[in-house]
Amino acid sequence: MAGEAAPGAAEAEASRKAVDPDFEPEIIVFACHYCAYAAADLAGSMRLQYPSNTRMIKLPCTGKLEVIHLLRAIEAGADGVYAAGCLEGECHYLKGNLWARKRVDHVKVLLAELGIEPERVEMFNMSSAMGAKFAEVATEFTQRIKELGPNPVKREGVSPHAAAREALGGVAMPDEAESAAAAAVEEGHAE
């Protein structure tokens, strides 16, 4: 039986797309302020290594994420998009992360009807204390997208991060670094 299993595995391996070593996917992460964003901070403090392909957008809760926000990121050429919310049952707003999961699942259906791999969007859950989980998710998702290859609708000169932020409008929270810079400008400390 072992002899039969081997060709099957080889077939599965062969059917997987060859990974282009030069392909660096652009991944948008919609991160909840209360958990994943803090987990990313922690991952940084812990000096954990993870791919630099992810660009984060902070939200007050993943429950603010709507179908169009995920779709806009894909439309603007993001190779992968994921939402990172609190552990199920631990949402600061009770059910925001459960709503987010439903919306991510719906986007998967929409992508499938467009002939785009639904695996390009995902929902992950983590607590603010899970810095290692944040790094692990970023690493695994980046690898997943590398295997899928580039988003077929990739366009030159269009920033998925900017498009997603624009779609979110006032829902997206400013990055800490951005806020600090803005505050400095306001106080006249900026050069």
Add this chain to the structure above:
Amino acid sequence: MITAERKPFDEIIELVGDKKKILVAGCDTCVAICLTGGEKEAEILASELRIKAEQEGRAVEVEHTAAIRQCEWEYLDMIADKVEAADVVLSMACGIGIQSLAEKFAPKLVMPAVNTNMLGMPQEHAVWLERCVACGECRIGLTGGICPVVRCSKSLMNGPCGGSHDGLCEVTGPDKEEIECAWALIWERLKAQGREELMFADRPPKDWSKSSSGGPRKMVREEAKPV
């Protein structure tokens, strides 16, 4: 409210054909409330159409808009510029809205992006149940406020058939879900109201010429017409 469901994406693509300037026109009344064709859903469909075109290397312009009510001339004026600029309009309104749009901007190509399916009641968030077929002669005053035309699988007007068992209909819904027997519900409601005798009352036949089988209907309120 009027409820509708979005058509399968492939069918929408077929309806749009090779047109280059597409306007997805939502309606912010009934179809927005049933989460099918409001501005939000119009924006999602527009984004999908752009992604599809990009994938296939076709240069198309897809915009979205929404009328407050697509079934009224005045509100259509508010989206006229966008409609005029489009090669094809994909309307996400109910059949009334789609036809109003098509009539006002004729011969503009207006295509339906949704299937209008019923006059439904939101039983809970994201669940709608059919409650009226606009038959033109309401009899629910005799049936405890429960409509046998729409809720009885056979639209029987004079009590249950032999297929009623333990309050359930012998027919099941499209997803094999149980359907409550309308006449069992009516009986229980009349009992609760102390009006059981209505079950045995003589009822004249319903005038079906007032329903859609009597041709397209028209309502005129002379006293409300502008002077």
